[in-house]
Amino acid sequence: MVRILVCVKQAIDVSQLKVDSATRRLITVDAPKKISDFDKNALEEAIRIREKLGGEVFTVTVGPEDAKTTLREALAMGADKAYLISDPIFENSDTLATSYVLAEAVKKIGPFDLILCGEASIDSFSAQVGPRLAERLRVPLITYVRKLSVEGDAVTAERGLEDCSQTMKAKTPALITVTKEINEPRIPSLMAIMKASKKEIVIWAAADLSIASEKVGEAGSAVQVLTVLAPKMERKKIVIKGETAMETAEKLAKALIQEGVVGR
């Protein structure tokens, strides 16, 4: 029997983001949101471990009230119970503040054998919250995991680094961050979605966790955002076209030699 907690983030669906080309500002107001991709892999892994060893899968998110839909998605995938940590004072929290709130929530929900996070969230892609949470909870951490197994009070995990792949072992309780390669997340059936609507979502505000207000939101964040703008693409934009493929290729080759990038 294992108790597993999966931290999920409600992220902006970056593939559907639009940019105002005049100002280079992103149109984020009603951009569609969803569970951050790798968090689904974390959920899937947790559910598979539960299916094998028995136990319970909890899920938690720190986010706005509408993050409830994200949690319903997680429940439909198979989580047993969900926690939404939501308070207007959390708005604009950076990873320092978010991990503080998340850690306080975990302490209140816990104890857990395993805590799973995504390697990074698809919108901010910072890969910070998992490692910061492990520090706050003082548990062993294995990051970038693409294969995981639990046996007794030990976890074995395979992770891919730039120059090698490592198999690591840690004692539970431990925190694991997973990559996309670890599994293929299931798509919930209609039945599962219906069942999920009956599962419990616990909602806690700052006061429920005795959160210090000066440690969250903009004031509690270490990093301040100045601007968020679409990148400028300064390219020459030359179109090379010939009558035949051969002619086009010749023109291209000439242009590239002129640029000095080939033929040296």
Added chain:
Amino acid sequence: MSEHRGIWVYSENRDLILELLGKGSELASKLHTRLTAVMLGHDVKDQAKELVGYGAQKVIVVDNQQLQEFQVEPYLSALTQLTHEHKPELLLIGSTKRGKELAARLAARLNVGCVPGCQELKTDDQGRLVAERIVYGGNAIVTQVFRMKPQIVTVPRRRFEKLEYNAESQGEVIDESELQLEPAKTEIVEVKPVETVETKIEEARVVIGGGRGFDKKEDFKILDELAQILGGQVGYTRPLAEDRKWFKEWVGLSGHAISPELYIACGISGVIQHVAGIRDSKVIVAINKDP
């Protein structure tokens, strides 16, 4: 806050630490402060001089058997103690996977901020450090400043240039090998090196990219051939690796970020997530059927 002085660089990757020294020198002169390299490892004392040649005005060395192979906790405890003791204002850490984890945990221990994967680091007219990074799947660049010190940033490979080696450079070496280090909380059971091909694409001067415009895996032979002629490497888009399982690696936001002199994208539409990984190429050629 003002008691924090100096810029530090650290990476477990040798090439990266030299690049960090290059950027660090520029920032140090702009911020009127000194540049220090941190060396953690075992039997590394004689490498300190090399770092001086590449721009470090000071090198802090922790030479300890516990640092023989990279394990986060001993490395982390060394950096945490050194930071508490010497109080740098800014730490530049190499943005490898190991480095990103280390930086995030260091920031957590020190209760400060960390901006990972910085594409650019500047100073503004108030003398603040301004960090830029890509967010929203390549759709945007966010610029950020810190509210507290030390400021921690991570910087990817091949972002900044290392300096020319200067054998005449003088620098101070500080030995901190007496630090008590924390033991590792995890155990490395097995290590398998990855084949070199998988990592070499960042180094290639020419990269030929192939995408969904190719119907058959066999057709990639012509790209391999072209790459050979031009002395380059072949890269792919993610669907070819993830959906078609033809290849293991891809170029882009969630894959390899490359900055060759020439990138030839064949049968690639140039979706934002892919472009995020090739944006820094000098010349980009796109061959496709899109008008």
